[in-house]
Amino acid sequence: MTIDVLNALRHDINEIDSDLLVLLAKRRRISHGVVEYKIANNKPIRDEARELALLEKLIGYGKSLGLDAYYVNNVFQTILEDSVLHQQAMLQKNLNPDALSETHRVTYLGGQGSYSQLACHKYFSRRPGKLVEIGCTSFDEITGKVENGQADFGLLPIENTSSGSINEVFDLLQHAQVSIVGEVTHSVEHCLLANPGTQLSQLTKLFAHPQPFAQCSRFLQGLGDLQHETCDSTSSALQSALNTPNSAAIGSAQAGKNVGLEVIKSNLANQSENHSRFIVVARKPLQASKQIPTKTSLIMATKQQAGSLADALMVFKQHQINLVKLESRPVPGNPWEEVFYVDLEANLADSQVQHALEELKEHTQYVRVLGCYQSESLQAVSVNT
Numbered sequence: 437m438t439i440d441v442l443n444a445l446r447h448d449i450n451e452i453d454s455d456l457l458v459l460l461a462k463r464r465r466i467s468h469g470v471v472e473y474k475i476a477n478n479k480p481i482r483d484e485a486r487e488l489a490l491l492e493k494l495i496g497y498g499k500s501l502g503l504d505a506y507y508v509n510n511v512f513q514t515i516l517e518d519s520v521l522h523q524q525a526m527l528q529k530n531l532n533p534d535a536l537s538e539t540h541r542v543t544y545l546g547g548q549g550s551y552s553q554l555a556c557h558k559y560f561s562r563r564p565g566k567l568v569e570i571g572c573t574s575f576d577e578i579t580g581k582v583e584n585g586q587a588d589f590g591l592l593p594i595e596n597t598s599s600g601s602i603n604e605v606f607d608l609l610q611h612a613q614v615s616i617v618g619e620v621t622h623s624v625e626h627c628l629l630a631n632p633g634t635q636l637s638q639l640t641k642l643f644a645h646p647q648p649f650a651q652c653s654r655f656l657q658g659l660g661d662l663q664h665e666t667c668d669s670t671s672s673a674l675q676s677a678l679n680t681p682n683s684a685a686i687g688s689a690q691a692g693k694n695v696g697l698e699v700i701k702s703n704l705a706n707q708s709e710n711h712s713r714f715i716v717v718a719r720k721p722l723q724a725s726k727q728i729p730t731k732t733s734l735i736m737a738t739k740q741q742a743g744s745l746a747d748a749l750m751v752f753k754q755h756q757i758n759l760v761k762l763e764s765r766p767v768p769g770n771p772w773e774e775v776f777y778v779d780l781e782a783n784l785a786d787s788q789v790q791h792a793l794e795e796l797k798e799h800t801q802y803v804r805v806l807g808c809y810q811s812e813s814l815q816a817v818s819v820n821t
């Protein structure tokens with residue numbers, strides 16, 4: 437085969453790929469039309485029976501074309517996830533027309549290449565509008581900018597599958613005058629990034645934010661005696677590695693590439709599935725539609741008596757509300773007192789949630805709702821392949 441033949445084949449592939457994109461964009465536009473029907477008829481955005489039927493049909497058709505079921509299923513699960521999350525975001529915009537304006541000023545930790553920036557792009561890619569990004573060097577600064585109106589939204593990492601809850605953010609939520617209006621989960625693939633040509637054996641120093649250090653602790657133990665320097669954010673770690681001979685930073689491959697660092701080792705995280713969940717905060721709460729899956733987050737301080745936490749949790753059970761997270765944190769200045777962070781798989785506007793909140797007052801010193809927002813963890817429908 438000559439190079440001309442190869443080029444001709446690649447030209448054909450390029451054309452097919454462009455056609456696929458045109459069709460995907462068209463599919464998305466059509467699904468936006470479906471939202472209008474669902475709004476008018478008060479139907480849930482997600483229709484799992486329709487998704488199942490669609491996947492079964494496509495898998496069968498794919499087989500007749502020589503495409504295996506696993507491949508077809510994967511491709512269409514991705515398309516469906518995008519479709520549903522887009523529709524849900526559209527519905528939310530419809531419900532909160534003033535809050536979601538044409539320009540989103542968003543503040544997050546770090547700058548170019550930080551994991552927070554990647555999560556920010558993922559979240560706002562489904563919310564059309566101009567994105568104005570404001571990088572910060574601390575979580576306090578993020579909530580501060582939202583509180584004083586310099587930013588419309590702030591992005592805060594709240595938990596990670598390798599290192600667990602991010603206590604600093606939970607503590608901040610006790611005082612910050614912000615509401616949770618959204619969440620986004622982003623996969624975090626940590627790599628060791630160094631100036632081109634640097635070998636693993638030459639490293640004497642490592643730069644990273646405390647979170648990547650914690651999430652890669654097992655790999656780092658195996659590296660021996662390297663000096664660790666903690667940085668405000670992954671972006672500042674990248675800059676330090678760039679300017680320090682025989683050093684490396686922990687960050688994503690993409691972030692390294694953006695600043696001219698090479699990957700010298702990948703897959704560093706303790707868990708192969710390393711994901712971070714971020715919350716999106718704003719000055720005022722947003723309304724969350726009942727047509728989409730939602731979470732309600734709250735903080736409560738139980739009474740200082742035996743069984744009060746159990747009593748409080750029983751309230752959720754009695755109202756058949758699923759509790760998906762419970763985190764306890766000390767109250768600063770009050771030794772041995774704890775506040776509890778609770779995530780409910782429910783909508784604040786549901787009557788059983790309102791009743792539960794009312795009853796909760798009997799078992800708590802105080803309760804504060806942090807927000808009710810679209811839950812972005814979509815469970816894919818399971819299809820027999």
Ligand SMILES: C=C(O[C@@H]1C=C(C(=O)O)C=C[C@H]1O)C(=O)O
Nearest residue numbers: 467470481482483486487516519
């Ligand atoms: C577009 C619809 O909404 C959702 C998205 C689907 C899709 O993109 O094909 C299918 C079912 C729903 O979960 C629909 O109901 O048809």
